[in-house]
Amino acid sequence: MDWALFAQQVFYGLSNGMAYALFAIGLVVIFGILGIINVAHGEFYMMGAMIFSWLVAIQGVNLVVAAVIALAVGVIIGILSNRLVVQPIYGKPSFVLATFLATLGLSIFLANLATVVWGAFPINVTTPFSLVVRPGGIAIAGDRIVLFVIGGAVLWLLMQWMSKSLLGKQLQAAAQDAVSARLVGINLMRVYAIGFGLASVLAVVSGILMAPIWTSNPYMGPLVILKGFIVTIVAGMGNFRGAIIVGLLLGLVEAIFGQYVAVQYREAVGYGVMILVLLFKPEGLFRR
Amino acid sequence: MLKINNLNVHYGRVHALKDVSLEVKDGELVTLIGSNGAGKSTLLMTISGIKKPTSGVVEWEGIRIDKLPSHNIVSLGIVQVPEGRHLFPKMTVLENLELGACLSKDTGWNKQNIQRVCSYFEVLGQRMNQLAGTLSGGEQQMLAIGRALMANPKLLLLDEPSLGLAPLIMEDMAQVIRDLRKEEGIAILLVEQNAHLALELADRGFVLETGSIVVSGTADKLLNSKLVKKAYLGL
Amino acid sequence: MKKYNKHLMTYIVLTAIAAALPLGRDVYVQHLLTLTLILAIYALSYNIIVGYMGLFSFGHQAFFGLGGYTIGLLSLGEASAGRSALPLSLAWPVWATLPASLLVCAIAGYVIGYVSLQMRGVYLGLVTLGFAMLIWMATINERHFTGGVSGVRGIPPFELTLPGLPTLELSSPFSFYYFALVLLVFTIYFISRLTKSRFGRALVALRENEERASALGVDAFKYYLMAFTIAATLAGLAGFAYSYYLRYITPTALGITFLWSAVIMVIIGGTGTLLGPVIGAFIFVFVPEVFRIAEELRLLLFGAALVVVIIFLPQGIYPSLVSLWDRFILRRQERKGIEGEISK
Ligand SMILES: Nc1ncnc2c1ncn2[C@@H]1O[C@H](COP(=O)(O)OP(=O)(O)O)[C@@H](O)[C@H]1O
Numbered sequence: 109m110d111w112a113l114f115a116q117q118v119f120y121g122l123s124n125g126m127a128y129a130l131f132a133i134g135l136v137v138i139f140g141i142l143g144i145i146n147v148a149h150g151e152f153y154m155m156g157a158m159i160f161s162w163l164v165a166i167q168g169v170n171l172v173v174a175a176v177i178a179l180a181v182g183v184i185i186g187i188l189s190n191r192l193v194v195q196p197i198y199g200k201p202s203f204v205l206a207t208f209l210a211t212l213g214l215s216i217f218l219a220n221l222a223t224v225v226w227g228a229f230p231i232n233v234t235t236p237f238s239l240v241v242r243p244g245g246i247a248i249a250g251d252r253i254v255l256f257v258i259g260g261a262v263l264w265l266l267m268q269w270m271s272k273s274l275l276g277k278q279l280q281a282a283a284q285d286a287v288s289a290r291l292v293g294i295n296l297m298r299v300y301a302i303g304f305g306l307a308s309v310l311a312v313v314s315g316i317l318m319a320p321i322w323t324s325n326p327y328m329g330p331l332v333i334l335k336g337f338i339v340t341i342v343a344g345m346g347n348f349r350g351a352i353i354v355g356l357l358l359g360l361v362e363a364i365f366g367q368y369v370a371v372q373y374r375e376a377v378g379y380g381v382m383i384l385v386l387l388f389k390p391e392g393l394f395r396r
Numbered sequence: 397m398l399k400i401n402n403l404n405v406h407y408g409r410v411h412a413l414k415d416v417s418l419e420v421k422d423g424e425l426v427t428l429i430g431s432n433g434a435g436k437s438t439l440l441m442t443i444s445g446i447k448k449p450t451s452g453v454v455e456w457e458g459i460r461i462d463k464l465p466s467h468n469i470v471s472l473g474i475v476q477v478p479e480g481r482h483l484f485p486k487m488t489v490l491e492n493l494e495l496g497a498c499l500s501k502d503t504g505w506n507k508q509n510i511q512r513v514c515s516y517f518e519v520l521g522q523r524m525n526q527l528a529g530t531l532s533g534g535e536q537q538m539l540a541i542g543r544a545l546m547a548n549p550k551l552l553l554l555d556e557p558s559l560g561l562a563p564l565i566m567e568d569m570a571q572v573i574r575d576l577r578k579e580e581g582i583a584i585l586l587v588e589q590n591a592h593l594a595l596e597l598a599d600r601g602f603v604l605e606t607g608s609i610v611v612s613g614t615a616d617k618l619l620n621s622k623l624v625k626k627a628y629l630g631l
Numbered sequence: 632m633k634k635y636n637k638h639l640m641t642y643i644v645l646t647a648i649a650a651a652l653p654l655g656r657d658v659y660v661q662h663l664l665t666l667t668l669i670l671a672i673y674a675l676s677y678n679i680i681v682g683y684m685g686l687f688s689f690g691h692q693a694f695f696g697l698g699g700y701t702i703g704l705l706s707l708g709e710a711s712a713g714r715s716a717l718p719l720s721l722a723w724p725v726w727a728t729l730p731a732s733l734l735v736c737a738i739a740g741y742v743i744g745y746v747s748l749q750m751r752g753v754y755l756g757l758v759t760l761g762f763a764m765l766i767w768m769a770t771i772n773e774r775h776f777t778g779g780v781s782g783v784r785g786i787p788p789f790e791l792t793l794p795g796l797p798t799l800e801l802s803s804p805f806s807f808y809y810f811a812l813v814l815l816v817f818t819i820y821f822i823s824r825l826t827k828s829r830f831g832r833a834l835v836a837l838r839e840n841e842e843r844a845s846a847l848g849v850d851a852f853k854y855y856l857m858a859f860t861i862a863a864t865l866a867g868l869a870g871f872a873y874s875y876y877l878r879y880i881t882p883t884a885l886g887i888t889f890l891w892s893a894v895i896m897v898i899i900g901g902t903g904t905l906l907g908p909v910i911g912a913f914i915f916v917f918v919p920e921v922f923r924i925a926e927e928l929r930l931l932l933f934g935a936a937l938v939v940v941i942i943f944l945p946q947g948i949y950p951s952l953v954s955l956w957d958r959f960i961l962r963r964q965e966r967k968g969i970e971g972e973i974s975k
């Protein structure tokens with residue numbers, strides 16, 4: 109067994125997994141609080157990655173400024189989506205499916221809007237961190253380290269904020285029991301707007317962090333959202349800690365499977381696992 | 397202070413409340429009795445602004461509240477303890493209490509308030525860091541009332557607080573309701589299926605049957621009315 | 632009885648209009664019309680699940696693509712096999728490829744349905760999506776068998792030889808249009824019979840209230856599985872026509888864009904009706920053309936339209952039109968009634 113190769117795949121897999129976790133946690137926030145699945149979450153990610161890449165690679169904007177602009181646009185898109193697409197149908201019969209379809213419409217809209225704005229070609233971006241060091245024959249890309257550090261920090265901050273701040277607790281309360289939340293005086297509409305804004309920030313952050321690692325194109329939303337579905341389903345819908353663990357594991361398993369079993373079916377592992385979990389343990393592997 | 401006039405509420409085609417009118421005056425303890433499905437919870441949810449009426453007026457201290465969102469109604473001092481407790485099960489007792497006060501910014505006040513709740517319910521003081529979902533039924537009911545007290549209610553809406561409680565605990569709960577009313581002057585609208593208990597506590601009462609009020613009057617009058625005796629007291 | 636005749640008349644008139652549509656148009660319009668009919672069959676098949684079963688599958692594109700791939704692979708002959716570098720050169724004729732592709736889709740529908748129909752709601756959607764993604768991925772990866780991303784090319788034209796008759800070759804959009812129309816009329820007739828049968832009534836009972844219908848002894852799983860399999864088979868029929876018409880098939884046909892198309896056509900047109908999906912297909916193909924909308928703006932527009940329809944016309948365009956029409960007629964009749972009263 110070639111241990112360097114193995115370690116290489118572990119590093120590669122876990123760093124992909126960090127992006128999956130970061131992305132999926134946004135889906136979890138929205139599902140947990142509103143009980144809906146936001147299909148356009150993949151396009152929020154795509155928008156983050158595209159805006160950032162376009163600003164940095166083509167307009168030559170400073171990294172941090174580009175990230176801030178991408179985040180701002182992401183938050184606006186998130187809040188507008190909630191206001192214009194989700195809220196009008198909130199509480200109507202078969203609301204969950206209706207929002208699924210409405211956000212599907214939104215995702216088609218955003219993907220094609222991005223094509224109109226940027227064209228269908230992928231954008232590649234390099235950062236000062238885009239270099240590779242090779243300790244002991246393992247290639248370690250700087251961008252993946254950045255992803256780890258910032259991604260980990262964001263997840264940690266998020267967990268702290270959710271469990272410690274009053275607003276975070278209000279979000280949790282709304283997720284646990286919407287009627288009680290209203291009865292103690294929580295303004296649900298405000299909480300939903302905050303939840304949507306927060307989720308889109310998380311999608312955009314993962315998009316920005318992945319932009320230097322994968323190339324970005326307007327059509328990557330569906331592929332990313334499918335990863336998000338896999339993670340949230342396997343973890344159990346609405347489960348935070350579970351989504352982080354499963355996200356990391358999914359990246360790891362894909363990398364190991366790709367290296368040692370069949371590289372062309374690397375992406376298939378997730379779907380297989382998702383189907384099995386849905387059939388045999390539909391509440392997910394982790395309790396809420 | 398609370399005045400309800402000709403209230404009608406529908407769930408789709410189901411006419412859940414039909415021309416209901418009632419009043420709760422300052423510091424009064426009023427009870428609403430009715431069997432399962434009569435529309436009691438619907439009435440409380442409508443007062444709290446969770447359910448919107450199809451017609452009629454809900455007035456509180458002279459202003460109309462039937463079109464206000466629920467959080468505004470809480471901030472006006474009408475707080476409900478819903479049927480079946482409805483705590484935040486995966487949060488601690490302390491967090492549940494904090495959330496009860498989430499409309500007030502004054503943390504000092506809130507600390508005092510927690511003390512006040514613990515003076516009514518000593519057990520809660522010993523269980524502060526336990527998850528609400530793991531409390532016993534009686535403790536959950538205490539926490540539900542405690543959480544409502546954290547919002548400093550002027551009118552407390554209690555939906556079947558005795559539901560599923562052992563007789564001894566029920567007695568404790570009755571005592572707390574008396575105290576709240578006496579010592580704090582909080583007006584209470586008490587919804588009950590247990591007519592004995594309710595009429596023993598209340599000044600006045602209403603009987604709701606399939607969405608309409610059929611009898612009303614002082615507690616004594618209701619205790620002696622034929623209908624109440626037969627249908628609700630099992631005499 | 633009278634009402635039934637009236638419906639029949641409506642359908643005969645509609646079919647006659649449809650038959651006249653491509654006459655004297657240029658080839659491009661004929662092409663669009665043919666595409667509309669094929670997509671209408673696909674939309675109708677999806678509507679069995681969404682409209683009549685009241686469930687959501689997000690894997691329907693797989694059956695469309697499987698139907699197309701089956702005929703593509705089986706009909707390749709020596710000459711075209713060389714061109715697409717695929718090992719198969721079976722050169723099966725139409726009367727063999729048609730049942731084969733329907734059978735493949737029926738089996739796939741039965742198996743996927745059997746596994747997934749334990750679920751409801753969004754979960755059902757996600758399991759079926761998972762299956763469809765696996766099939767899509769296999770199609771891309773098993774290059775030697777499926778042609779990979781470039782798909783199957785050089786499918787021979789649709790040729791039907793019946794004993795004693797000249798060979799029927801449909802190689803132009805114009806001739807293929809009538810074949811597609813026959814398939815569409817068959818599909819509509821089949822679905823309308825299906826929905827009027829005991830089976831169809833049981834499905835509607837399940838859609839309205841699964842618990843109550845089950846309590847009355849309707850075996851939900853059995854009916855759902857049956858309907859799901861039929862829907863998959865009809866999607867295969869659409870894929871069959873699509874593949875023969877365009878004479879190539881690529882993984883796109885079982886990818887996510889064909890899921891989007893199905894959802895758009897059915898939701899915008901209107902679920903649970905026979906004409907809704909057909910109108911949806913027509914709008915899907917023609918509206919962008921009429922407004923001369925660039926290709927990349929097309930889906931942008933439909934994405935937005937999907938949102939608008941779900942918010943404002945949750946039933947879809949066709950049922951909303953029908954109820955508007957009914958109200959209009961009703962009001963006219965009322966007015967006539969009143970006038971009648973007055974004149975008396
Ligand atoms: N969410 C709801 N949807 C439809 N009908 C409801 C709903 N909630 C209550 N109802 C109906 O309204 C009536 C009154 O219910 P409720 O107010 O819960 O009665 P009570 O609290 O007196 O037991 C019942 O007939 C019940 O079936």
Ligand SMILES: [Mg+2]
Nearest residue numbers: 436437438479
């Ligand atoms: Mg009740």
